[in-house]
Amino acid sequence: MKISNSKKEFSRAQKVLVGGVNSPVRAFKKVGGTPLVMSRGRGAKFYDVDGNAYTDYCLSWGALILGHAHKEVVAAVHKALKNGISYGTTTKAEIDLAQTITQHIPSIDLIRFVNSGTEAVMSAIRLARGYTSRNKVLKFDGCYHGHCDDLLTTAGSGVAFLASSTSRGVPPAHVQNTLSIPYNDTQEFFNIIERHRKELACVIIEPVAGNMGVVLPKKGFLRTLRELTHKHSIILIFDEVMTGFRTNFGGAQADWGIRPDLTCLGKIIGGGFPIGAYGGRRDIMKRLAPLGDVYQAGTFSGNPVVMAAGVATLKNLNSRLYKQINDTAEHFTKDTNAFFKECHVPAHFSAYKGMMSLRFRQSEVYDYSSAQAASSGVLYAKLFHHLLKNGIYWPPADWEAFFISSAHTLSDLKYLRNKIVEFFKAK
Numbered sequence: 378m379k380i381s382n383s384k385k386e387f388s389r390a391q392k393v394l395v396g397g398v399n400s401p402v403r404a405f406k407k408v409g410g411t412p413l414v415m416s417r418g419r420g421a422k423f424y425d426v427d428g429n430a431y432t433d434y435c436l437s438w439g440a441l442i443l444g445h446a447h448k449e450v451v452a453a454v455h456k457a458l459k460n461g462i463s464y465g466t467t468t469k470a471e472i473d474l475a476q477t478i479t480q481h482i483p484s485i486d487l488i489r490f491v492n493s494g495t496e497a498v499m500s501a502i503r504l505a506r507g508y509t510s511r512n513k514v515l516k517f518d519g520c521y522h523g524h525c526d527d528l529l530t531t532a533g534s535g536v537a538f539l540a541s542s543t544s545r546g547v548p549p550a551h552v553q554n555t556l557s558i559p560y561n562d563t564q565e566f567f568n569i570i571e572r573h574r575k576e577l578a579c580v581i582i583e584p585v586a587g588n589m590g591v592v593l594p595k596k597g598f599l600r601t602l603r604e605l606t607h608k609h610s611i612i613l614i615f616d617e618v619m620t621g622f623r624t625n626f627g628g629a630q631a632d633w634g635i636r637p638d639l640t641c642l643g644k645i646i647g648g649g650f651p652i653g654a655y656g657g658r659r660d661i662m663k664r665l666a667p668l669g670d671v672y673q674a675g676t677f678s679g680n681p682v683v684m685a686a687g688v689a690t691l692k693n694l695n696s697r698l699y700k701q702i703n704d705t706a707e708h709f710t711k712d713t714n715a716f717f718k719e720c721h722v723p724a725h726f727s728a729y730k731g732m733m734s735l736r737f738r739q740s741e742v743y744d745y746s747s748a749q750a751a752s753s754g755v756l757y758a759k760l761f762h763h764l765l766k767n768g769i770y771w772p773p774a775d776w777e778a779f780f781i782s783s784a785h786t787l788s789d790l791k792y793l794r795n796k797i798v799e800f801f802k803a804k
Contacts, residue, residue: 378429378765378766379427379429380411380413380425380427380429381427382414382425382426382427383411383412383413383414383425383426383427384411386414386426387411387412387414390414397412398412402772402773402774402777403773405773407754407757407758407773407774407775408757408758408761408762408773408774409758409762410762412773413425413429413431413770414426417445417446418433418444418445418446419444419445419446420444420445420446420784421433421444421445421782421784421785421786421789422445423445423770429768430768431765431768431769431770432768432769432770432785432789432792432793433445433770434769434770434771434772434779434780434781434793435770435771435772435777435779435780436780436781436782437644437649438644438772438777439587439619439623439644439645439732439778439780440643440644440645440647440648440649441648441649441782442622442623442645442690442694442702442731442780442782442783443648443690443693443782443783443784444782444783444784444785445784447648447689447690447693447784449689449692449693450648450649450686450689450690450693452689453685453686453688453689454682454685454686454689456685457470457681457682457684457685457686458682460681461681462680462681462682463677463680463681463682464681465676467679468679468681468684470681470684470685470687470688471490471679471681471684473684473688474490474646474684474687474688474691475488475490477688477691477692478642478646478654478656478691479656481622481626481627481691482621482626482627482628482630482631482640482656483627483636484630484636484637484638484640484657484658485640485656485657486656486657486658486659486662487656487657487659487662487663488654488655488656488662489654489655489656489662489665489673489678490652490653490654490678490679490684491652491653491654491655491673491675491678492651492652492653492675492677492678492680493523493643493651493652493653494522494523494616494618494641494642494643494644494653495522495523495524495525495653496523496653496675497523497618497641497642497643497653497654497655498522498523498525498528498581498614498616498618498641498653498655499523499525499527500655500673501579501581501614501639501641501655501657502514502525502527502528502578502579502581502614503671503673504639504655504661504662504664504665504671504673505578505579505612505614505638505639505661506578506579507664507669507670507671508578508612508661508664508671509578509579509610509611509612511575511576511577511578512554512576512578513554513555513556513573513576513577513578514527514528514554514555514556514577514578514579514580514581515555515556515557515558515569515573515577515579515580515581516528516555516556516557516580516581516582517557517558517559517560517582517583517586517745518557518558518559518560518744518745518746519560519586519588519589519592519744519745519748520560520581520582520583520586520588520589520616521583521588521589522581522583522616522641523618527552527554527555528555528581556569556573556577559744559745559746560582560586560589560592560594560743560744560745561592561594561595561598561743561744562744563595563597563598563601566601566602566605567601567605570605570609570611574609574611575609577609577611578611578612579611579612579613579614579639580602580606580611580612580613580614581614581615581616582599582602582613582614582615582616583615583616583617583619583620584599584615584616584617584620584628584629584630584633584635585619585620585629585729585732587619587620587729587732587734587778588619588776588777588778589745589748589776590727590734590735590736590742590748590751590775590776590777590778591727591728591729591732591733591734591778592727592742592743592744592748593727593729594633595743599633599635600633600635602635603635603636603637606638612638612639612661613637613638613639614637614638614639614640614641615628615629615630615635615637615639615640615641616641617629617630617640617641617642618641618642618643618644618653619643619644619732619778620729620732621640621642621643621644621645621646622642622645622646622691622694623645623729623730623731623732624699624702624703624729624730624731624732625699626694626699628640628642629729637657638657638658638661639655639656639657639658639661640655640656640657641653641654641655642654642655642656645690645691646687646690646691647683647686647687647690648683648686648687648689648690649686649690650680650682650683650686650687651683652683652687693783698783701783702730702731702781702782702783702785703730703731705731705781705785705786705787705790706728706730706731706732706733706781706790707728707730708787708790709726709733709781709790709793709794710726710728710733712794713726713794713797713798714726716794716798716801717739717801718739720801720802722801723737723738723739724736724737724738724739724801725738725739727741727742731780731781731782732778732779732780733778733779733780733781734775734776734777734778734779735757735760735775736748736751737751737752737753737756737757737775738750738751748776752775752776753775754775757774757775759800760797760800761773763796763799763800764793764796764797764800767796769792769793769796
């Protein structure tokens with residue numbers, strides 16, 4: 378596979394961009410080799426500057442549920458661009474998108490758009506603290522909620538292998554009010570609530586974790602969180618930046634039948650454009666300026682081009698499309714996991730329908746510690762490059778989730794399975 382143009386472009390990038398990238402995982406540090414420089418995408422595939430085609434299972438880190446350059450999303454963006462790029466005022470498109478989201482997610486009465494998932498989480502925590510007049514925040518080990526200072530401790534994904542899983546440059550004062558406990562540990566959650574219930578402003582969680590690979594909540598775990606936070610007037614925040622509109626209209630909270638106080642969204646709701654949002658109970662959201670005393674603002678929040686892309690994306694989501702994605706993913710994981718079991722391969726796919734990750738052991742992964750035990754950076758790197766040479770693009774880090782879109786076919790997934798089987802049989 379020829380990648381001479383990617384090498385040339387990445388060399389140029391390293392002279393002007395930190396590490397040649399604008400987000401660390403893109404640098405291929407976990408898998409080695411030269412990062413590919415992409416030029417265009419269509420449907421389930423994208424193409425590098427050398428003209429090589431890849432079936433994309435990264436999908437802009439989960440944002441492209443309709444695949445690359447979906448015709449209706451592109452048309453909506455073109456139409457919005459012709460009318461102007463940014464106004465700094467309210468537009469019809471942001472009202473339309475807000476209305477669609479609040480109609481489909483019952484826990485959201487009012488919503489505020491921002492420009493990233495990080496900004497959404499940061500703002501939701503400020504709002505929770507302002508509403509409760511408390512300072513402490515409880516998160517769960519391995520859950521990544523963006524790069525805001527207060528939460529960059531025992532996070533997953535890109536910071537998982539930094540010293541003590543926390544970035545330098547974060548003063549101790551920023552994390553002294555942050556508590557982090559094991560995901561799925563109901564007893565430890567009881568203990569923390571008993572000790573800190575009068576100080577806790579909020580509990581924030583990925584209802585389905587995606588940044589230590591895909592980890593599903595154990596039966597009753599989310600229900601316990603909801604009951605105890607409600608009992609002690611602690612704000613429960615679901616970070617559904619990754620899971621929002623992923624498998625159905627209502628997000629993971631609909632799948633598990635839990636109604637959080639606040640929800641953070643991103644990725645899919647922007648159709649591939651930078652976006653974030655947070656929303657929830659009316660009485661909490663009304664504490665935001667201009668109605669209340671918690672301040673948050675943004676020049677580009679509600680940008681009309683982004684909103685148009687989001688509206689067009691959500692308009693194309695329906696029960697038939699979700700069934701197609703979810704059934705295709707279930708068939709793939711069931712079939713591939715059967716191969717692993719039959720051939721005694723120490724691996725399995727953990728999955729939340731169209732959102733998956735590969736584990737290098739047969740037993741279940743249920744928290745940060747077991748995710749670490751199921752990790753194999755060296756083996757994943759070899760598999761990554763095997764797939765890459767066969768025209769398949771996976772996330773270049775083994776703790777990142779990978780995704781399928783409505784543009785992926787059963788043939789695409791069959792080919793992926795065959796190449797995975799080929800790799801493990803050759804070991």
